[in-house]
Amino acid sequence: MTTQVASPQQQRDLAAQPSWWERVNKATVAMLGVTVALFIGFGMASPNFLTFGNMSNLATQVAITLIVAIAMTFVITTGQIDLSVGSTVAFVAAMTAELLQLGLDSSLVIVAGLLAGLFWGSVNGWLSAYQNIPPFIVTLAAMSIIRGFALLWTEGFSVPIDRRLFVAKIGEAEFLGFSALAWIALGTAVIGGILLSRMRFGRYVNGIGAQEESVRRAGVNTRRIKMITLMLTGLAAGAAGILTAARLGSGSANSAEGFELTVIAAVVLGGTNLFGGRGTIVGTVIGALITGMIANGLTLMGVSPFLTPIVTGLVLIAAIWINLRGRSLAQLVSHLTKRPT
Amino acid sequence: MSHESTDPQGGDGQGGDTLVTLEGITKSFGAVQSLRGVDLRLGPGEVLGLVGDNGAGKSTLMKVLSGAIRHDTGSITVGGKQVRFHSPADARAEHIGIVYQDLALCDTLDVASNLFLGREPRKGPFVDRAEMHRQAAEMLSTLHVRVRSTYQEIGELSGGQRQAVAIARAVSFQPKVLILDEPTAALAVAEVRQVLRMIREVAQQGVGVILITHRLQDLFEVCDRITVMYEGQSVDDAATADLDIETLVGMITRSNTTTEEAA
Numbered sequence: 001m002t003t004q005v006a007s008p009q010q011q012r013d014l015a016a017q018p019s020w021w022e023r024v025n026k027a028t029v030a031m032l033g034v035t036v037a038l039f040i041g042f043g044m045a046s047p048n049f050l051t052f053g054n055m056s057n058l059a060t061q062v063a064i065t066l067i068v069a070i071a072m073t074f075v076i077t078t079g080q081i082d083l084s085v086g087s088t089v090a091f092v093a094a095m096t097a098e099l100l101q102l103g104l105d106s107s108l109v110i111v112a113g114l115l116a117g118l119f120w121g122s123v124n125g126w127l128s129a130y131q132n133i134p135p136f137i138v139t140l141a142a143m144s145i146i147r148g149f150a151l152l153w154t155e156g157f158s159v160p161i162d163r164r165l166f167v168a169k170i171g172e173a174e175f176l177g178f179s180a181l182a183w184i185a186l187g188t189a190v191i192g193g194i195l196l197s198r199m200r201f202g203r204y205v206n207g208i209g210a211q212e213e214s215v216r217r218a219g220v221n222t223r224r225i226k227m228i229t230l231m232l233t234g235l236a237a238g239a240a241g242i243l244t245a246a247r248l249g250s251g252s253a254n255s256a257e258g259f260e261l262t263v264i265a266a267v268v269l270g271g272t273n274l275f276g277g278r279g280t281i282v283g284t285v286i287g288a289l290i291t292g293m294i295a296n297g298l299t300l301m302g303v304s305p306f307l308t309p310i311v312t313g314l315v316l317i318a319a320i321w322i323n324l325r326g327r328s329l330a331q332l333v334s335h336l337t338k339r340p341t
Numbered sequence: 342m343s344h345e346s347t348d349p350q351g352g353d354g355q356g357g358d359t360l361v362t363l364e365g366i367t368k369s370f371g372a373v374q375s376l377r378g379v380d381l382r383l384g385p386g387e388v389l390g391l392v393g394d395n396g397a398g399k400s401t402l403m404k405v406l407s408g409a410i411r412h413d414t415g416s417i418t419v420g421g422k423q424v425r426f427h428s429p430a431d432a433r434a435e436h437i438g439i440v441y442q443d444l445a446l447c448d449t450l451d452v453a454s455n456l457f458l459g460r461e462p463r464k465g466p467f468v469d470r471a472e473m474h475r476q477a478a479e480m481l482s483t484l485h486v487r488v489r490s491t492y493q494e495i496g497e498l499s500g501g502q503r504q505a506v507a508i509a510r511a512v513s514f515q516p517k518v519l520i521l522d523e524p525t526a527a528l529a530v531a532e533v534r535q536v537l538r539m540i541r542e543v544a545q546q547g548v549g550v551i552l553i554t555h556r557l558q559d560l561f562e563v564c565d566r567i568t569v570m571y572e573g574q575s576v577d578d579a580a581t582a583d584l585d586i587e588t589l590v591g592m593i594t595r596s597n598t599t600t601e602e603a604a
Contacts, residue, residue, distance in 0.1 A: 015453075015471075015478035018492050198467045203454055207447040210496075214445040218459030219430075277449035 027271030027322070028283035035286055035293070042297035049300055052177065059182035062292035064089075064240045064247075066185040066285065068259075069266040070192035071236035073284045074229040076267050077196070079209040079276025080128065080135040081336055082230060084142035085237040086259030088120050090252070091150040092241025096167060097159035097251025106166035113242040114235060120146055121234015125227030135230065136336040143260070150253035158252040161245060171246030181243055188236070193281040202279075205229060209276025258309065265316040266291050268323050275335055291315060359418075360385050360549040361406070361437075361518055366415035368401060375401045376412065377573040383518060383549040388540060390560040390581070391553045392593055393570030399553050402570070403520050406551075407439040408432030420517070438516030442523045444507040448496035452488055453477035455495050456510050484509050484539055501532025505539055512543055519543060520551045525559050537563050557586055571595055 017023070043050040068085050075082045092113045099109045124142055128135035161168050173180040196202035204225050207215040216222045245251040268274055269290055270283025294315060295308045324332065361383045368376040376398050383389050393399050405412045408426035417424050419435045426432045432439075446455045453474045454461070462469045462476065477491040486505040488498060495503060504524050511519055521540065525533045533556075540563050544550050552564060560567055561581060569577035569592045577592045 011475075011478040011482050013490075014481065014488070015474040015491050017474075018490055023492070194467075198470075200461050200463070200468055203450065203458070203461060203468065207450055207454075207458060210447040210449040211445075213443075214447050215458065217429075217445045220459050273449075277447070 025271045025278065025280045025283060028280050028286060030322075031269055031271060031283065031286050031290065035290055038290060038293050038297065042293065042300070046297065046300040049297060054296070054300070056178050056182070058289075058292055058296050059185075060179040060247075061296060062288050063179070063181035063185035064243055065259075065262050065266055065292065066288040067188045067243070068233065068236045068240050069263045069284045069288050070188050070281060071229075071232040072263050072267050073192065073270075073272050073279050073281055074196065074205050075135075075233050076264070076272050076274060077205050077209045077276055077279030078226050078229050079212075079335070080226060080229065081139065081264070082124065082135065082233040083139040083260050084120065084124060084146055085233055085240075085263055086256040087143045087146035087150070088117055088234060088237035089241040089244055089256035089259055090254065091120070091146045092116050092238045093245040093248075093251040093255050094150040094154045094159065094253045095251070096242050096245040097161050098153060100161055100165055100167060101159060109167060110242055114238045117234045117236070117238015117241065118231055119234070121231040121237070122227070124234065125230035128230065129223040129226040132339050134337045134339055139230075147253060154251070154253045156253060158250045158254075160250045163249060167242065167246050168249055169246075170243065171249065181247065184239070184243070188239075189281060189285050192284075196279055196281050201225065201228075206277055206279060209273070209278070261316055262291055262312060265312065265319055269315070269319040271323075274320065274323050274332060287319075358384065360387075360420065362416075362418040363402075363406070364416045364418075366402065366405060366417070367413045368405060368410065369413060375573055376405070378415070379570065379573070379575045380578075381568055381575060383551060385517070385549050386544050386547045387566065388544045388550045388552060388564045390564035390567040391551055391570065392555075392557070392560065392567060392589070394593055396572075397570040398573040399570055400522065403439065403522060403551070403553060406432065406518075407437055407520060433514065436515065436517040437520070438511040438514050438518070439520040440504075440507045440511045440522065440524065442526070444503055446495045446503060446507060446510075449494060451492045451494055452481070452498075452506055453491040455506060456480060456491075456513060458510075480509050480513050481506075484512065484542060486539070487535070499529075499532065501528050501535050504528065504532075504536050508536070508539055508543070512548070516548060518549045518551065520553070522553045523555065524552070525554060525556055533559065557589055560589070561586065569593055 039050070048054055068089070072082060072085065095116055096109055096113050099112060100106070120142065124135065124139050127133050127138045170180055175183060196205065204215055204220050204222070208222050208225060212222050244255055248255070266287035267284050268287070270280055270285070270287030272279045272283060291312060294311055298308060298311065299305060359382050363379055363381040366376050366379040367374070379398070379402055391399050401410070404410045406417070408429040408431050411427065417426070419437070424435055447458065450458070456477045457473050462472045474491045481488060481491070484505070486502070486509050488502055488506070495506065498506065508521065508524065524536050528536065537559060540550055540552065552560070554560060564581045566578065566580050567584065567589065568575055571593070
């Protein structure tokens, strides 16, 4: 039979990077098209939409969602979900305001806020990755518990933050026409993108979402990776909590209601597979832009602000529908609620 | 390929010396005695077929040899020294590789990422993707594995290509013993040929291959020797050249046994 060894040229062909079009996530490209269409649509419907001022405004509005959505991309890519991020944002926002009222220095409060987020993420991660409780159940319970603590602490009141404090100034700071929030979100996206596509961690996150057992047999500690992804959403929600308090100038246990839905919608819209195995950070940025743009555009067009949650919900359903790619919703539910391993 | 296996026991395998010897292996799961005394030997460069009906203990035996489960009594000798495996890592350290039926690949990762899963080449903190794909292409061409590109996702490959990638991955760990569990089940005819050819190529490099399969025609095509298991015991061991398919079926089913077998 043919026993010739492949020539070096053939080997190079084999290892040649395929074209951009072959490598790219098709769902993301479709959503990029939707983004452009929305830009043009809102641009024509409202003359104020395509101004630099509004674009800068949009970036700020999207920033907090995006920061958490980047981390959520990792969680969803491993085939997990985190429903507790909204509650963690509220908890940390309330905590930030409360600690500042106690007279703690801003730098300490920021560290404490991030650690609190990381703590809740670790609890979620440990229970789901090491105790084999489905993350859907763990984070659903955590969602109630974490907000409960925040309500208990603040007794439901909104706690004001002194405008002269450093934390409050973060919410108003601007560089090159864009808010500090927008820059932080951009930085998070860049780090997330590198982590997901250029590092071993990202390979394993994708691999776990596809076939966890295969990754485990390759000698990777898959439980630890799954726990770390949930710690990332916790940490990101902590950062988002501080920024929410900074921007609003107060901390409330009632903030960020339904936030997890916006975040998940952004991730799923971008093309990250809800069943895991395929994650895209660029897609998440696009997804976050779409959800933000809809809210922003509708407001500029002068429709009732109460229409926004309705539209966001509809967008989420549409996103999941597209994302299922031939699989049924029942399969998704059983995937999200099954016991790990 | 050189083997530093100095063999004091002196098997009479094909290569003259013996790579692995199993003697009197037993294993019970509670009240169920799954292995009741199995003997097996394998020489370098030899392809050994392991056959037996469902429940004969083939898979259990291979899990013992690959360190996935621990046997109760009996001895495993690898390269002339007695070993006892407590984990798959122990078996890997003795250069025993296994390709399970489910292949242990990730569908959404590309071919190169699968070949290097868990040991990706790095440049600083980053995965060196160019290097990874270059090495992957080299691995695949040495074994004549046909894929369009190392950037292809595993999920896009045919069953035969997936099997070939899984074998290439196992071979890249430079095993002395390679265990293949039903590598040709559910493959198209042309793909079976491809996989069998690959098995021969691996054996030509001096690797001892143990092939578990239900497809008896495959055994006659690639195996030097066949070991038959029946109800947890190794009951027959014969050179393929001395067998025909009816005799082998008789050995597996023990339907017309005339010889008395001592385990």
